[in-house]
Amino acid sequence: MEKSVEKVDKWCPGPTKNRILGIFAKQPVPGRVKTRLCPPLTPEQAADLYQVCLQETVTRMQSLVGCELAICYSGDKDWFAATFPGITLVPQRGSDLGARLAQCLSDWLTAGYGAAVLIGSDAPDLPLERIEQAFSALETADLVHGPALDGGYYLVGETTHHAQLFQNISWSTDEVLAQSLAKATQLGLRSVLLEPWDDLDDLPALLRLVTRTPHSSTAIHITRVLNHSPDTVIDSLT
Template sequence: MIFAKAPVPGQVKTRLSPPLTPDEAATLHGSFVLDTLERTKLAASKLKLPIDRYLACAPSSTLVFFQIMEERQSVKLIDQVGDDLGTRMRQAFDSLFVKGYQRVLIVGTDVPSLPLEHYQQALALLETNDLVLGPALDGGYYLIGLKRPVPELFADIPWSTDRVLALTLEKATALGLKTACLPEWRDVDTIDDLQALIEASLLDAKKPKNEQAFSSRTAGALQFIGKKLRSRV
């Protein structure tokens, strides 16, 4: 399940504005959403993963952007429900477990170059673990996987802080959950994260095309934004 906000200027990537304009931030976010949809589809096909893909939409799955994604990306839509991220994730897990799924992953859209193998590894780890987490460099996590509802994991967590991962692991230990972690990965929340991603995309562009992790769309957007940022110094 991919958690995504609609790319509406002024409502996404607000911590990047300034120095980005709201339109630039929204364009970048939209590209990240498309990347995540495309890469999860490629992971399912290339790695032969038996998965269904859902797009958890905010503020509403009725928006034209999400309707287009449903049609073009062959993804099922659900709404994010709840006042905070924890409540929305808990509800999303519940909605899929009720449908009979035995392993559910939630991934964000701020990791556009996440290796395809991470999805395969996460599903494999869920065979022998209760909980799988993808640690982010900022102290949060970019992916979470469960085999059953565990609502306690999402209560009393200070979301969008550097304590999210540590407190989640503490809760998991207290609940007796067998937990595994994927390799750390940088998500994109701050301007420093964005600068690091721009540099990574430039290095990625030097690789053979079949080895590149960034889509040409996102690589182009990042290079354009990089030039804009240099001109604003």
């Protein structure tokens, strides 16, 4: 396991306005990613879809200027290093999702970054402007969230770490954002909400992405998969 001091040294802010963007990601192992899409997808199809989403998310975020990019990974480091060469890799640490999110943000802000933002890997067509808006918001606010349509959030960012924001949250429910905002209010934090966006957690969300950005890599992949299982799709929609 890497020593904390080595990670902190690696994360020393460079010439990027002291901003860092982390992509939270899992290794796409069947049965461990996008399980809420099974059915209608098989575990193998869900894992393939997740990998396409992750690849498109990373590729698009690499085009951003003014912030450093890292992948906060869960799984085999060698797989991530081979798939995303040259990108800083940070192992997720913690007993639950909240602890893992908190640890990444805490480490970066302690290392000297002025603003740290985390996004997931299941919003591959998220407008790049949302990332820029998040960092702009953090110039005057303490906290920023990007609300997901399912009651969670697709983005969270801080300028000073507050571990309480990630504790005792009902993760993977529609209460995540509401509970997080309530904690922010209790702590007296200046909080900003971005415009909502979709997570790819169910079939309707997949179809909305195909309609919204039909030429994206993820949309093309979804269309190909769903066209090979029309009966399953129809049954899922009725």
